[in-house]
Amino acid sequence: MTEMNMLQAINSALDTAMAENERVLCFGEDVGVFGGVFRATSNLQQKYGKARCFNTPLVEQGIIGFANGLAAQGSVPVAEIQFADYIFPAFDQIVNESAKFRYRSGNLFNVGGLTIRAPYGGGIAGGLYHSQSPEAYFAHTPGLKIVVPRNPHQAKGLLLGAIHDPNPTLFFEPKRLYRASVGDVPDEDYRLPLGEAEVIKEGTDITLLGWGAQMEVIQQAVELAEKEGISCEVIDLRTILPWDVETVANSVLKTGRLVVTHEAPLTGGFAGEIAATIQDRCFLYLESPIARVTGMDTPFPLVLEKEHLPNHLKVYEAIRASVEF
């Protein structure tokens, strides 16, 4: 065990994967000698050489198209998109190519080795183009897996899980927590399962569900609610696609209430999908409407970022409203 922040944990996961399998490659903008603008790939080029860890030209569609070909060839590419906001030039390669490679070829070919890493989310004064949470766009695409870690331990385990998963996986990293979240991380290889939510805390009155940086927000809201005697069950979804319906439904069958929170805008956000599925599975057990606490239906602002974000107070109010319904 070593105490690490989330960037160090991600670096440790990449180092572990590259040491074990020489077919694992890391590339993207500035990931080479500089180690990426956030330094997640620090020292990897020095350790594994320029053929396995390198700078690409500045072209996201090229990075992912290249990664798709590389993965189809049998390599294990871990491609970095510098900010999740800049993943959209690669949207065609991800949505039409990565996601459909196996299906369209009748499983003759696949790009299962592919992992795409991208920092996502707000809270860093990044404005419109350094703050977005694009998970819902990709969740609409069968064939992909989407993973979001909440702390260093989860980041390493889930990233190694993603790298070893035989499906193309998007790994969205909460950049607000890159340095802020610190914890003990095993030095060796360990893999956390994709597709499984984690019940972080058990409770009886209400279920709170989120992912990534919102888990910290939920934690703060729960502290406020529990002071008032409300018993909260807290679940980290961890994998957005395919998501763990069983764990969430079982929790709501017990508590009868659900609050889902994410940073992305409300309309078309993934909380809507969860709410629809859970009301279908738990309708007769619900004590109040499923609540969504999300970003607003606007682009991500700069100066009024705090107002826009679904913070702990908004989650707390939603808990209160649900319990008092």
Place this chain on the structure above:
Amino acid sequence: MTTTKSKVVYSPVFTDGAEFRIPTFKLLKQDGSLYKSAKAPDLDKEKALRIYRAMITTRILDERMLAAQRQGRLSFYMQCTGEEAAVIGSAAALDDDDMIMAQYREQGALAYRGFTIDEFMNQLFGNEMDYGKGRQMPVHYGSKKLNYMTISSPLATQIPQATGYAYGQKLAGDGHCTITYFGEGAASEGDFHAALNMAAVHRVPVIFLCRNNGYAISTPAAEQFAADGVAPRAYGYKMDVIRVDGNDILAMYQATQEARKLAVEHNRPVLIEAMSYRLAAHSSSDDPSGYRSKDEEAVWREKDPILRMRLWLESKNWWSESDEKQLQETMRREVLETMKRAQKRPPPALETLVTDVYDEVPPMLEEQFKNLKAHIRKHPDAYPKSAEHAKGGA
């Protein structure tokens, strides 16, 4: 049907284009004198000094605002330092009504057009007088009045837009063109290639100005492309191209002047590759010591484009030591005083969260806004920037 008119050969002939070496156009030496066979463009004193003042404004603004960022007064900043001649020299060759679609390092063009220090500061501090209403990060300027399209962060997205904007200008027949700026890194994006191809095919009056400044954040040009710079790509699209010493104000001015003629009078799009160097970090969040040497930077510091122009101005007796001193002092004072004022102005009103998303605020946003105001009224201490604004209304 093929469009190729090339001759036929009967054994395999490969070529990598290496025989095409695009020359670099220069006029001015670092000591302010002209090269032997060079002839200065037609640039009168008034315009030359307007250019020089914009260069000094940009340089001082950069120094002061980077310092302000380091002091925590500003969240972020990006400098133009080292590339002033490439940006301002080209902007000065345009008609003030031509459109500028920049990347994010072209504050010099805006300063040349007359954006005031106050206008710069309002955007940098995202206060209630910022034209962008505090929505974008610092340095994302825009001015409708000065024909300067508001900056968007994603790289290269403005390049095909410039082709489209200029095509509209051609249809309007108003004799104007569009210039779009970008770095050599952005020239790798798909948008760049799409933009040049469409411009050449449709004969669009657009000038593509690539600031080849050596680095895309940490990535050196040698890891960005294998070819001899960005300029040769124009050949593939059958487009006019010129490579210019980007630190040479006279060469940049003349090259752009002629490029504008080609664009406006002959509907020929032009690519200009300005060879320069990003003397500063990529942004205030970047540290170049991690990827390049001080010695390398020092070589380029010797080629300072502002000093080069100043020496030229002095050789013509258009500028003196005391003019320089006065301008520097006045400008520094103005920047500092204006910064203090801008910093004190209140943030944009809470409504700006939901306006301009669409032409009118749609019902779902009305609802969300109403709920937000009620929430802020309940927790005013948690939202110091907007608690006052949330007081009124339902």
